[in-house]
Amino acid sequence: MVWFETILVLLTLLTGLIWLLDRLFFAKRRAAAAAAGEAKDPALVDYAKSFFPVLALVLGLRSFVAEPFRIPSSSMMPTLLIGDFILVNKFSYGLRLPINNKKFFAIGEPQRGDVVVFRPPQHPREDWIKRVIGLPGDHIGYHDHKVSVNGQVLPYRVEGVYTGVGQGQGETGDNQLTEGLPGHPHFVLEREFSMADGDWAVPAGHYFVMGDNRGNSEDSRFWGFLPEANLRGKAFMVWMNFDASADHWVDVSRIGTRIP
Structure with a gap:
């Protein structure tokens, strides 16, 4: 099923990219704001952190194992x-x-x-x-x-x-x-x-x-x-x-x- 494999790859890349960009550019600002009790992870970033490891694991198993x-x-x-x-x-x-x-x-x-x-x-x-x-x-x-x-x-x-x-x-x-x-x-x-x-x-x-x-x-x-x-x-x-x-x-x- 090429369509399923394509969707799985795209979702893995998308969630991984969101997580990476957040770590590089936005996480430090939120950490500083959080010290003052003013910030938390956006919902999109939170979802990306949760789903990326699972998607990456499934993709790796399906592709190589x-x-x-x-x-x-x-x-x-x-x-x-x-x-x-x-x-x-x-x-x-x-x-x-x-x-x-x-x-x-x-x-x-x-x-x-x-x-x-x-x-x-x-x-x-x-x-x-x-x-x-x-x-x-x-x-x-x-x-x-x-x-x-x-x-x-x-x-x-x-x-x-x-x-x-x-x-x-x-x-x-x-x-x-x-x-x-x-x-x-x-x-x-x-x-x-x-x-x-x-x-x-x-x-x-x-x-x-x-x-x-x-x-x-x-x-x-x-x-x-x-x-x-x-x-x-x-x-x-x-x-x-x-x-x-x-x-x-x-x-x-x-x-x-x-x-x-």
Whole structure:
């Protein structure tokens, strides 16, 4: 949510500037007047002193430590459900400035299988979530529901027919399989028809990402490669689930679930 981040940054700067200007130019005069019992902090300054530390802390945590996101679609089912609230590690792939997302301190790079939050090139003001399948230099294939990485078809194990809940009921009847991505085995959903078969060579500085719901995900098969500069962070945990259309609005069993 770029608008929320922008508002948070502006409020932090505004309250900090008011506090600083008061300390530099006006606080001493009021202190002298206060000695005579005649002055106190103006309401605007008082509010700035109260809110600036809180806003600065929230901005720092969201920008450089962890940020909450809500899953709005079914593209990552069954791993992530509509209504899941997740935490995203903001320093896994380097520290980035708020709003423009420019990296200023490199730490690490995405690994194959990571679930990442990013801003897609075609919707730069939105945050999306997918799984990294292809790294720079990889050759990725997708044919007959199966992914191949550098010529090796990933192993699959059929788990049965999926039953969706709440807003995910539309995925009921899909086949659920375990995809044996090395180091990151995970569930995927597939439908009888295969979507967007093809082969892709991942260029330098880019990644090939896919949703775990292979029959209902707008991903690199359709819009191309994800630039490294668009990464926001690595998703690692579900901290809440709320779906008003489900039998139980809050699924407590998902709280604390690690994202494989």
